[in-house]
Amino acid sequence: MKPELTTALRGQRPMATNLATILIDAELRSTSAVAQLARYDIPAPMEASLIAPECYQINMCLTPRPLHARACYRQHWGPHRFERLGDIFMVPPGEELYIKGDSGRQATVLCFIEARAVNELIGHDLAWTEQKLAATIDVTNARVRALLLRLTEEVRHPALAAERMLDALAAELAIELARFCLEVDERPANGGLAGWRLRLIDERLSEDPIVPPLTELATLCNISIRQLTRGFKASRGRSIGDYMEQRRLELAKRMLVDGESIKAIAFVMGYTSPSSFTFAFRRAAGSSPTEFRQRQTRGVTISLDGETQPS
Secondary structure, eight states: OOOEEEOTTTTTOOOEEEEOOEEEEEEEEEESSSEEEEEEEEOOOOOEEEOOEEEEEEESSSSSSOOTOOOHHHHOOOOOOOEEEOOHHHHOOTTOOEEOOSSHHHHEEEEEEEEHHHHHHSOOOOOOOHHHHHHSOOOOOHHHHHHHHHHHHHHHHTTTTTTHHHHHHHHHHHHHHHHHHHHHHHHHHSSOOOOHHHHHHHHHHOSSSOOOOHHHHHHHHOOOHHHHHHHHHHHHHHHHHHHHHHHHHHHHHHHHHHOOOOHHHHTTTOOSSHHHHHHHHHHHSSSOOHHHHHTTSSSSOOOOOOOEEEO
C-alpha cells in the first residue's frame, strides 16, 4: 500500500518507514506560509501521493531527483498518463498528485502557502484546467526558481525579521506562480508536440549524456527542425536547447552526489577539459562542482525524535 503524504500548512512531517525516510534539516514558519529544507532517503522504487486541501505545495529539488521520477493527476488524466517530474513542481489545494520513481536520496526545499492568502493576492480563485495542471509538474519560470533559492538561504540562515521575510517571499512567490499559470493559459491550445514525441525525446536524452544535434531529434520524431523547436516550446514552455542543458546539469549533479570525480564527469559529458566543465557548471548552477558537492554533505539533521545531530 502506498503512503499518502498528506500535508497541511503545518508542513511536511518527518517520517521513517520501510519505504522512505524524511528528515527536516531546517524550518521557518509565519502566519501564512511554512518553508522547510528536507532530505529524502528512498531505498527502493516507490509510489506516493501528495495532497493538501487548504494550501499550495511548492517543491524544488536541490539535488537531482531519483531516476525516472514521474507524476500524474489521476482524477483528471486517468491512471496511465505519467509525465516527467521537473526540478520544480507545485500541487494546487485539494488536488492529488501521484508520484513514482526509482530509489535514491534527495535534498529539497518545500514551501507551503495558505490558499486563502494566494487568492487574496491575485483577487480570485485559480481554475485548474488540464493545461494548467500539466504545467505544475514542471515549473520552468526563472523568477520562481530565483525566489525559491532565496527562500532556501533564508531557511538555512534566518536573520532579523525572518518571519516577515518569509511572508514577503511567499507573497512574491504566489504572485509569480499565478502569473506563470496565466502564461500557460496564453499558450496555443495546439501546435505542441504529441506526447509520444516528447517521450521519445526524453528517452533519447536519458541514453547519452552528450547533447544530440537537433537534426537527430527531428529525425527521431519524423518532423522538421522548425516543427521540433516550435512544437517543443509550445509544449514545455521553454526552448529545447534550454531543456537539454537542464537535463545535462541534472546528470552532472547526480554524478557529483554519487562521488564521481570532476575529471570523469567532464569526460563522460563530452567536455574538452575539467576546467571547461567547471566553467559551464558554475554558469548554470551558480557554484562550482566542488562547492556543490560540499554543500550536499554539510548541515544539521533533525531526527525523528526531535534531537539535533551533526550530519
